[in-house]
Amino acid sequence: MQYLVSVIDDTASLATPDEMAATDVFNDRLKADGHWVFAGGLAAPSAATVIDNRGGEAMITDGPFLESKEYLAGFWIMEAPDLDVALTLAAEGSKACNRKIEVRPFL
C-alpha cells in the first residue's frame, strides 16, 4: 500500500540547514526500513504553470491551479502496510522537516 505524504507550508522561507539535515536522516531511515518509494521538494507555487488541453487547443496559464495561503512544498511516496504505520512515519517526517503533513492513500 502506498501513501502520498504531502508537506504543507504556509511561509515563503525554505527549509533551514537543521531541517534539511533532520529530513536526510529521516529519509535514510525510510530507505533502510523499506518504506521509501520517492520524495522531493518543490519550487515555490509561483513557479508553477497550468495547462489545459481539454478543448483541443492547449491553454497555458501562469501560476498554480489554486491560490492559497497553504501550499504543497514537497512530498514523499511511502510504502506502508496500513494507515497506522503511515501515520507514525508521517509524524516523524513532520518533526524532521518541521512542517504540517497530509497523508493520503493511493487507489
Next chain:
Amino acid sequence: MSVVDVRAAITLAHYEEWARVVAALARRFGDLDVAEEAAAEAFATAVERWPADGVPPNPGAWLTTTANHKALDRIRRESKREDKQKEARMVYGDDPPEPLGAIDDDRLRLIFTCCHPALGMETRVALTLRMVGGLTVAEIARAFLVQEAAMGQRITRAKAKIKAARIPYRVPSVEDLPARVSGVLAVLFLVFNEGYLATGPDTDPVRHDLTAEAIRLTRLIRALMPEDGEVAGLLALMLLTEARRTARVSASGELVPLDQQDRGAWDATLVAEGHRLVRERLAASAAGVAPGRYQILAAINAVHTSARDMRDTDWSQVVALYDQLIRVDPSPIVALNRAVAVAELDGPEVALAAVDRLGDRLAGYHAYHATRADLLRRLGRSQKARAAYDRAIELAGNTAETAYLTRRRDQLG
C-alpha cells in the same frame, strides 16, 4: 414458543450478538460495509424465520453462520474483478489465522477501528453506535438531531475512508494503546453526556436511550480490558451519574440541583456497583498506579453518593480530588467545578473570586454564568445575579436546565 417470546429472543440476540457478528465478519472479510450489511440481513432473516422454525439453540452461532452466507452471496454477486480485490483484502493482514476464542478480540478490534483518530469525532460516535452498538442509522440520526440521509452519508463516507486509507482492523500496539483507549472512552463519554444533558429545544432533557447505550458499550470494553483503570473509572463515573438520573429532573421537567435531590430516589444498585469500581481503583492507586481523569471524576461522584445530604458531604475530600484532577486536566472547566466545591467548604465569596478569574476563557459557557449567578444570589447581590442568570439562560441548551435557571432568576428579590 409464543410470538412475544420469539420477538424477545430476537431483541436479546440483537442486544448480545450484533457486535460479535459484525466483528467476526469484519475480520473474515476485511470490509466493514460487507460485515454491516450481512449482519443486518442475518437479523432480518431471523425475524422472518424464527417465528416459524423456532429460536435456534445457539442464536449467536446461527446468526454468524447466516451472516457469513449472506456476505459470501454478496461477494459472489459482485463482478469477477471486484472478487479478486475482495480476495486480496480477505488475505490482507499479518495476523495469524483466527484462533478459537479470539471473538472478544474481534469486538475490541472493531471498537478501535470505529474510534480511529483519523476519523472525525462525530464520525467516530456514529460509526461506534452503528457497528458496535447496532443502532440503526435512523436511531443515530434522531439521537444527534440530523437528517437520516446525512447520517447515512457520514457513516458511508467513514467506511469508504477506512477501506481506502486502510485503517487497520486491530488492537493498537502497546505504546499507542493508552492514547487510543482514551480516544475510545472520549467517544463513549460524549454519547453518555449527550444523553445525560441532551441539547435542543425539542429534546427530552435526559435521553435514557443514549446513557444506557454508553453504559452498555463501556461495560463491554470493561469486560474486554478488565485491567485498564480508566475504563473502570469511566464505567464507575457513568453508573454513579446514571444512578441519580430520575432524581435530577422534577415531574414538571425542571433540573433539580444536587442539594435538593431526593437521595432516596437514587438507584442503590448502580451506586453500589459504582462504589465497588471506585474502591477497586483506590486500591490500585494505593499500590502506586496514578489515576487518570475518569477515575478521579468517579471518586468525586463516589463522595457525593456516599453522603446523606449536602451538609454530610466531605467537601474537603471533594476539593482535594479536584486539586488532583487539575494536575491531570488543567482545563478551566475543571477549575469551575472545583470552585463549586470550594463554595461549600470556604463560602461563596472565596468561590466567586475563583470563578471570576475564569471569565476570559469561559465567557461562552453556560455553566460559568449559572455558577456565578448562584454564588451572587447566595451573597445577596441580586442585580448582578440576575444578569448572570440571563446570560446562562441564553446559552443553556438543555430544557430542564433552562426551566430551573428561569425560576431561580424570577425568584430573585
